[in-house]
Amino acid sequence: MTVLTHLQRLEAESIHILREVVSETERPVMLYSVGKDSAVMLHLARKAFYPAPPPFPLLHVDTTWKFQAMYELRTRMAKESGMELLVYQNPEAKARGINPFDHGALHTDMWKTEGLKQALDLYGFDAAFGGARRDEEKSRAKERIFSFRSMNHRWDPKNQRPELWRLYNARKAKGESIRVFPISNWTELDIWQYIHLENIPIVPLYFSAPRPTVTRDGLLLMVDDARFPLRAGEVPVERSIRFRTLGCYPLTGAIESTATTLPEVIQEMLLTTTSERQGRAIDHDQTASMEKKKQEGYF
Amino acid sequence: MNDTTSGSSYKAHDLIAENIDAYLEQHQHKSLLRFITCGSVDDGKSTLIGRLLYDSKMIFEDQLAALEADSKRVGTQGQQIDFALLVDGLAAEREQGITIDVAYRFFATDRRKFIVADTPGHEQYTRNMVTGASTADLAVILIDARKGVLTQTRRHSYLAQLIGIRNLVLAVNKMDLVGYDEQRYKAIVADYRAFADSIGIAAFTAMPISGFMGDNITTPSSNMPWYTGPALLPHLENVALDVTAAQDQPFRLPVQWVSRPNLDFRGFAGLVSSGRIRPGDAVRVLPSGKVSTVTRVVTLDGDLEEAVAGQSITLTLADEVDCSRGDVLAAADNPPQVADQFEATLVWMSDEPLVPGRSYWLKLGTQNVSAQIQTPKYQINVNTLEHLAAKTLDLNAIGVVTVTTDKPLVFEPYAASHDLGGFILIDKFSNGTVAAGMLHFALRRSQNVHWQALDITREAHAAQKQQQPRVLWFTGLSGAGKSTIANLVEKKLHALGKHTFLLDGDNVRHGLNKDLGFTDADRIENIRRVGEVAKLMTDAGLIVLTAFISPFRAERDMVRAMLPAGEFIEIHIDTALAEAERRDVKGLYKKARAGELKNFTGIDSPYEAPEQPEIRIDTGAMLAEDAAEEIVRALLL
Numbered sequence: 001m002t003v004l005t006h007l008q009r010l011e012a013e014s015i016h017i018l019r020e021v022v023s024e025t026e027r028p029v030m031l032y033s034v035g036k037d038s039a040v041m042l043h044l045a046r047k048a049f050y051p052a053p054p055p056f057p058l059l060h061v062d063t064t065w066k067f068q069a070m071y072e073l074r075t076r077m078a079k080e081s082g083m084e085l086l087v088y089q090n091p092e093a094k095a096r097g098i099n100p101f102d103h104g105a106l107h108t109d110m111w112k113t114e115g116l117k118q119a120l121d122l123y124g125f126d127a128a129f130g131g132a133r134r135d136e137e138k139s140r141a142k143e144r145i146f147s148f149r150s151m152n153h154r155w156d157p158k159n160q161r162p163e164l165w166r167l168y169n170a171r172k173a174k175g176e177s178i179r180v181f182p183i184s185n186w187t188e189l190d191i192w193q194y195i196h197l198e199n200i201p202i203v204p205l206y207f208s209a210p211r212p213t214v215t216r217d218g219l220l221l222m223v224d225d226a227r228f229p230l231r232a233g234e235v236p237v238e239r240s241i242r243f244r245t246l247g248c249y250p251l252t253g254a255i256e257s258t259a260t261t262l263p264e265v266i267q268e269m270l271l272t273t274t275s276e277r278q279g280r281a282i283d284h285d286q287t288a289s290m291e292k293k294k295q296e297g298y299f
Numbered sequence: 300m301n302d303t304t305s306g307s308s309y310k311a312h313d314l315i316a317e318n319i320d321a322y323l324e325q326h327q328h329k330s331l332l333r334f335i336t337c338g339s340v341d342d343g344k345s346t347l348i349g350r351l352l353y354d355s356k357m358i359f360e361d362q363l364a365a366l367e368a369d370s371k372r373v374g375t376q377g378q379q380i381d382f383a384l385l386v387d388g389l390a391a392e393r394e395q396g397i398t399i400d401v402a403y404r405f406f407a408t409d410r411r412k413f414i415v416a417d418t419p420g421h422e423q424y425t426r427n428m429v430t431g432a433s434t435a436d437l438a439v440i441l442i443d444a445r446k447g448v449l450t451q452t453r454r455h456s457y458l459a460q461l462i463g464i465r466n467l468v469l470a471v472n473k474m475d476l477v478g479y480d481e482q483r484y485k486a487i488v489a490d491y492r493a494f495a496d497s498i499g500i501a502a503f504t505a506m507p508i509s510g511f512m513g514d515n516i517t518t519p520s521s522n523m524p525w526y527t528g529p530a531l532l533p534h535l536e537n538v539a540l541d542v543t544a545a546q547d548q549p550f551r552l553p554v555q556w557v558s559r560p561n562l563d564f565r566g567f568a569g570l571v572s573s574g575r576i577r578p579g580d581a582v583r584v585l586p587s588g589k590v591s592t593v594t595r596v597v598t599l600d601g602d603l604e605e606a607v608a609g610q611s612i613t614l615t616l617a618d619e620v621d622c623s624r625g626d627v628l629a630a631a632d633n634p635p636q637v638a639d640q641f642e643a644t645l646v647w648m649s650d651e652p653l654v655p656g657r658s659y660w661l662k663l664g665t666q667n668v669s670a671q672i673q674t675p676k677y678q679i680n681v682n683t684l685e686h687l688a689a690k691t692l693d694l695n696a697i698g699v700v701t702v703t704t705d706k707p708l709v710f711e712p713y714a715a716s717h718d719l720g721g722f723i724l725i726d727k728f729s730n731g732t733v734a735a736g737m738l739h740f741a742l743r744r745s746q747n748v749h750w751q752a753l754d755i756t757r758e759a760h761a762a763q764k765q766q767q768p769r770v771l772w773f774t775g776l777s778g779a780g781k782s783t784i785a786n787l788v789e790k791k792l793h794a795l796g797k798h799t800f801l802l803d804g805d806n807v808r809h810g811l812n813k814d815l816g817f818t819d820a821d822r823i824e825n826i827r828r829v830g831e832v833a834k835l836m837t838d839a840g841l842i843v844l845t846a847f848i849s850p851f852r853a854e855r856d857m858v859r860a861m862l863p864a865g866e867f868i869e870i871h872i873d874t875a876l877a878e879a880e881r882r883d884v885k886g887l888y889k890k891a892r893a894g895e896l897k898n899f900t901g902i903d904s905p906y907e908a909p910e911q912p913e914i915r916i917d918t919g920a921m922l923a924e925d926a927a928e929e930i931v932r933a934l935l936l
Contacts, residue, residue, distance in 0.1 A: 002575075002607045003543055006331035006412040015611035016570045019555040023624055023665070048568070048611070050599040052560035134403045141402045161732045162426055162648050164433040165721045166570070167662055171730040185414055187405045193323060267319040 007194055014041075014182040015048040016166060017145060018129070021180050022055055024170035025127035028180075029086075031116075032058040032077075034070040035246045036202050037131030039077075040191050041183055043200045045129075046081055053082035059128070061119055062089045063111035065100055065248035067224050073203050080201075088119035100250040101229055107248070117153045126177045127170070135187045145184045151175040192269065196262040205243045206265060208257040212236035219253035244269070329407065332535060334466075335416040335431045337459070338441030339451035343472045347441065347510035348417055351532065352406050354517045401431045410536040425681065425695040426648040428458055429735055433721070436540055437466035439531075444477045444507070448490045454681040460500055461644065461697070461737070463717060466538055467495075467503035470531065474523065475509040481525045498684065504538075506531060545608035549633040550574030550582070551711075551719060553664035554626045558613055566597055566613040567622055569665065572718035574630060575607045576614065581631035584622045585709040590631050591616040625666045627709040627719070635711045635719060638741030641702045644679075645672070647692035649726065649733035655691065659733065661704060663722035669705040669860075670724065676700065692734075701742060705860050713737035760840030764798045768837035768866060769934070771844045774855060774909065775872035776901050777887055778879040780918050780926075781846040784872060787927035789844050795931075797842055802829055804847040817898045823854050830858035837866060850900045852907040870930060871912040876901045878919065 004012070021028050030045060032038050045054040058078060078085035093110040100107040120128060134141045144160050146168045161169055170178060183191070195202060205222075212223040214234050221228075222243075223236045228250065230236070241254035242265070259265045314322045336344045402417045416431030432438060438459040442452055459467060469491055477483045488505045495503060506515055507526050514520035515530040529537070551572045558566035576582075580593045596603040597613045606612045614628065622628070629635055647653055653672060661670035675698035678689035692698045713720030724734040761768050771788065773781040782803055792799045808815070812828055815821040826849050833843045849855055859867040879901070880888040891899035898904045909915075914933050916926045 002546065002605075003330060004607070004609050005327060006329050007327065009331050009609060012570055012609055012611040016555070019568055019611070020665075023556050047599045049556075049558065050613070051564060051566075051597065052558050135405045141404060162430040162723075162735065163732075164430050164723060164735045165717055167664075167721065167723050169662065169723060169725055169730070169732045171660065171725055173730060185403065185405075187407075187412075189326070189407070190412075193327060196323065197327065263319045263323060266323065267315055270315045270322075 007190060007197070010183075010186055010190060011044065011047070011194075013166075013185065014044045017168070017180065017182040018045055018048040018054075020168050021127050021129065021146075021170065021178075022049070024168075025178070027123070027125050028056045028127040028129065029059045029120075029123065029125040030054070030056055030083075030129040031131070032060050032074070032085075033131065033246075034060070034066065034074045034077075034203060035131070036191055036195060036206060037133065037183060039200050039202050040186070040194055041129060041131045042077060042081060043194075043198060044182060056129075057084035057086050059086045059088065059119060059123075059125075061112060061115045062087050063100075063107070063115070063248050064089060064094070065107075065111075065227075065250060067203070067205055067222070067246060067249045067252075069203050069205050070246060073201065077201065086119070086123070088115060088122070090115035090118055099227075100248050107251075111248075120153070120177060126172065127180055128177065129180050129182060131183055132181045133186050133188070133191070134184050143181070143184075145181050146170060147179045147181065148172065149177045149179060153177070155179075188269065189266065192262065192266045196266070203246060205246060207261070208240050208242040208259050210238045211241050211254070213239045213241060213254065220255065221252075222249055222254055224249040325409070326407070329410060329412050330540060331412050331414065332437060332538070332540065333414045333416070333435050334437040334439060334535065335418050335428070335435040335459075335464075336439045336441060337418050337428055337432075337455040338472070339443070339446075339449055342441040342443045343510045344417060344441055347439075347470070347472065347508075347516075348404055348415055350510045350513060350516055351413075351415070352404060354513065354532070401427050408532065408536055413535065425454070425458065425697075426646065426735075428455060429462060429646050429648075432459055432462040432464055433717075433735070435462075435464055437468065437535070437538060438464045439468045439470050440503075441470050441472050442487060442491070444471050444473045444480075444483060444487065447487050448494060450682045452491070453494060453684075456495065456500065457498055457681055457684060460498055461646075463713065463737075467500060468531070468534065469503050469505040471505065471507045472510055474507045474514060475512045479507070479514075479520075479522045481523070484526075504528070504534060506534070545573045546575055548573035548608070548716070549635075550576050550580070550628075550630040551635065551716065552576070552582075552612075552614065552628040553666070553709075553718065554622060554624055554628060555665050557623055564615070565619075566615050567628060568611070568613045569628075570611045570718075571606055571608050572664070573608045573716060575605055576612075577605045578602075582614075582616070582628045583631040583634045584620055585627045585629055585634055586637045586707050587621060587626070589618075589620045589622075591618040591620050593617075627664070629709075635709055635716075636741055637707045637709050639704045639707045640742045641704075641708075641710070642676075642739045642742055643700055643702050643722075643736045644739065645675075645692060645698055645700050645724070646735045647694060647696045647698070647733065648735060649731060650694050651726070651729075651733065652694075653692040653698075653734070658705075658727065660725035660727060661702070661708075661722055661736075662725065663708055663710065663720075663738075664718055666708055668708060671703045672724075673701040673703070702736070702738075705857070710738050710741070712739055714739075757838040757840065760838065762840075764840045766797055766840065766842060768840050769842045769868055770833045770837060770858070770862060770866060771842070771868050771870055771930070771934075772833075772849070772855065772858065773844065773846045773870045773872055774849045774912075776874055776876060776879045776906055777848055777899070778882050778884050779872040779874035780923055781848075781872045783923050784916065784926050784930070785844045785846040787923060788930050791927055791931045792842060798840065799842045799844060800836055801844040801846070802833060803845075817904075822898075823851065826851075826854040826858065830854075830861055833858070834861050837862065848900050848906070850904065850906045852909070855909065868914065868934070869909050869912040870914045870916065871909045872916050872918060872926075873908070874918045 060074060090111055098107055098110045132140055144163045148161060149155060214221055214236055239256055240258060242257045242259060243252060243254050246252060257268055259268045336347060338344050404415045406413050416435060418428040418431035440455055471484050471487050484507045506528055507523055508515040508531055514522055517532045518530055551574060552569045553572060554567050555569040558568055576593060578593050578595055581590060582593055583590050593614055594617050595615045596606050655672055655674040658669050658671055661668050675689040675692060677686040678696055678698040680687055681697060689698055711719040720738045722736045723732050726733045773785045775781050785801055789799050789801045807829060812825050815825050829845060833845055836843045883889055890896045891902040900906050914930055
């Protein structure tokens with residue numbers, strides 16, 4: 001009798017989901033954000049279709065404000081996986097110089113939410129894999145693994161298709177699409193442990209190192225490039241920091257840490273007293289902010 | 300209140316702090332238990348789950364701070380922490396104070412990792428509970444100690460039983476509100492046992508708890524020394540799992556995807572639904588019945604010596620057998636059944652009621668077929684478990700039905716395999732999932748008939764005759780000229796050296812179909828048999844001509860669906876009713892008009908003309924000889 005561990009069961013479930021989408025949709029794509037969840041999702045895709053490369057491209061909806069180290073890993077992983085990498089930047093956001101310092105919530109809306117919709121429409125993708133997990137946030141906990149989107153990319157949380165057994169309904173009308181979350185049932189600890197066990201490459205920013213930082217609005221921010229507008233009297237201070245999640249560098253809070261290995265990172269995570277998304281400015285706007293963003297088309 | 304710090308044993312803080320590698324090693328080998336909580340509104344489901352998360356230290360400080368703020372703002376527990384707010388996620392639910400959808404929550408202890416589906420207790424949400432239960436290994440049925448066994452308790456227990464959950468926990472909640480009264484608890488358990496026996500629930504584990512106060516959640520409660528059984532969390536940690544039992548069943552792999560990265564590799568990918576498999580094992584491809592041998596179990600981490608139920612794998616086979624998505628690879632000496640008509644239980648999940656006779660998509664495992672549901676045999680009142688007569692099934696209704704599919708399904712009874720016995724129905728127009736179903740058994744002749752794989756294939760038969768097999772399906776009113784024209788066409792084809800056979804309506808009724816009359820049902824069966832015979836003849840490589848009135852579009856389409864694309868040529872011999880009646884070659888119209896012949900097409904039974912026939916012959920504008928010539932030319936044989 002072989003008792004499968006929880007990670008083996010989760011891995012098998014994710015691979016099954018990835019294969020269902022490839023079998024039942026016309027033009028799938030994997031949203032690749034270069035974070036740890038994306039890293040695991042990409043690794044699972046490579047397992048699912050081995051010895052073939054995953055039969056879909058990677059899509060990075062770029063904001064031009066990601067950490068430099070993320071752009072480096074993005075290039076490397078596309079090469080290693082043998083997959084096509086599509087990078088999309090919302091031309092309107094670019095033309096209007098939308099940035100996280102001056103435009104606040106508009107930055108996320110235009111680069112990410114609008115950028116994603118534009119990219120999906122441009123390429124005509126009818127299914128997009130995303131690395132969201134149900135343990136991240138309350139509205140995520142209720143979202144289906146195959147999450148249906150209207151022609152306008154809207155999510156209707158009150159009218160979701162029931163999802164039973166291992167049966168996923170991928171049928172849709174022309175113009176409609178589905179977002180698929182193959183790692184829905186993984187927790188943050190599962191992700192870290194899997195990365196550890198499988199030796200999956202991740203952005204070095206997850207590990208602690210001395211980095212130039214400033215403290216602003218309660219967040220510890222890293223000065224990743226010369227575009228960071230320092231306020232009067234603000235001088236970057238070198239601190240030993242790392243990140244629990246990665247996004248646009250001006251919006252992603254770091255934590256002070258000495259964890260330089262994966263077990264140390266996991267140790268810190270397990271002993272910490274705040275949740276993962278706490279370092280993200282985006283969730284704090286209002287109580288149901290994520291649900292609202294998701295209805296509007298945010299991943 | 301119990302000492303909630305005992306929950307810290309479930310997070311092993313000391314081990315994490317002192318030896319993270321040892322902790323990771325331990326965590327890596329934990330098993331996974333998926334369970335659901337069900338109960339009526341206000342039985343305290345969300346509170347219980349919130350409590351489990353809280354006591355297993357899965358709540359972070361920022362979440363706790365938000366929870367305390369929310370509790371004061373919208374909570375139902377005064378100044379106390381309202382644990383339910385931790386799990387009631389959607390904005391709409393928070394306002395209504397009820398859980399309206401299935402939510403999944405995660406926590407872990409030293410021994411296990413848990414995924415819990417929080418399913419609602421509201422009457423109209425049967426579909427959500429069935430959804431949550433379909434992936435659960437265990438169900439916690441909550442009862443409010445003040446109220447005892449309610450109608451909803453019966454319904455949830457019945458649904459858990461229906462969906463095949465074998466591990467049931469009866470959690471008698473809110474014991475703090477009945478003064479931790481042992482007699483009250485015992486009376487409720489006795490009451491429930493009587494009900495459980497009546498619906499065939501063999502065993503359940505009962506325990507008195509308080510989710511709000513934390514009694515018997517992580518440790519035995521000092522408030523109820525009379526209870527000597529396990530607390531809830533230790534029970535969930537120790538209960539035996541069904542998942543390993545599937546490994547002892549015969550091997551089944553529904554093929555999801557065929558991997559063809561290059562000409563030298565052809566792998567069959569899927570999730571092993573039962574059994575185990577090793578290189579060298581003989582497997583049968585269903586429904587074709589072909590047998591081959593497994594050569595490799597391929598993974599990115601290297602080939603495996605063995606794979607077991609629950610793993611997603613890719614297999615390669617020794618022979619070039621036909622096998623694609625929807626086929627099932629199975630133990631060669633113990634394959635599953637193949638059938639196209641079943642008895643099943645349906646749980647209707649759509650606002651649009653079931654339309655008997657309408658065609659829905661049916662998805663079972665990786666198989667997608669068209670299916671028709673007949674008028675329900677009966678509906679089950681989930682509160683009283685009575686069988687009620689029903690013409691349809693509405694949202695949340697459960698009924699027993701006959702399901703007929705357009706192609707054979709590889710299946711097993713749901714009781715034996717959820718993967719090969721559980722299915723969903725999808726509306727062809729809206730694409731919504733409208734029902735969940737559980738197959739019980741195959742009906743009629745299709746049961747236990749395995750397709751014998753033959754070495755001389757239909758392609759070989761056709762190649763030897765140097766022709767493309769076809770069915771030339773002549774349809775039209777009685778006396779339109781179907782037989783006459785079909786006969787001429789066959790003569791021409793014969794002269795061209797083609798191998799043909801003409802199935803004539805009258806002739807077939809003298810033998811094969813002499814037991815059939817002219818009611819609608821008999822006409823449909825008549826056409827079905829002719830279709831099957833024609834199909835066998837095309838398998839033999841023949842060009843088959845059929846001359847039948849075949850008045851119903853659905854049956855002609857049924858025959859079309861039996862054949863490979865392009866092999867069914869529908870030829871409408873189009874003659875006006877008045878003209879056919881004027882000719883009346885066999886004197887049948889006269890008899891029908893006189894009332895001596897019942898159900899005569901065109902008189903008192905309808906003729907549904909083809910909408911898009913491959914060929915249409917207007918007999919008013921063309922002689923039979925010319926019509927035959929045109930048909931042969933159109934075939935480009």
